[in-house]
Amino acid sequence: MPxxxxxxxxxxxxxxxxxxxxxxxxxxxxxxxxxxxxSYCRQLAHLKNLSLLAAMTNDTEWQHEICRQIEKMTR
Structure with a gap:
């Protein structure tokens, strides 16, 4: 994490x-x-929860979008 x-x-x-x-x-x-x-921690935790939900529902496209958002935040 940066x-x-x-x-x-x-x-x-x-x-x-x-x-x-x-x-x-x-x-x-x-x-x-x-x-x-x-606020930063809450936002990052929310995205990680969404990523988990996307993985659990096999929504690869959505998960990739969420991971891009997480990557932007953590660079």
Missing amino acids: ILPVHERLAELWVIRSRRPLTEAEEKDLEHCLALNA
Whole structure:
């Protein structure tokens, strides 16, 4: 799975928080990054579930389309 800019920022904020309290702006940034990360994970999980459904119903064309979408997200 790729490291997205949001993941880099989350890591940066985690390191900052281990050294000192976050500023109000940094706290907001952390919340924003966590929300984006959760959305990304939910979207990827949804596509993986759809891929499983496509495989279970032998819908190869649909599964290939879903796999292309997963590949776009994970490059």
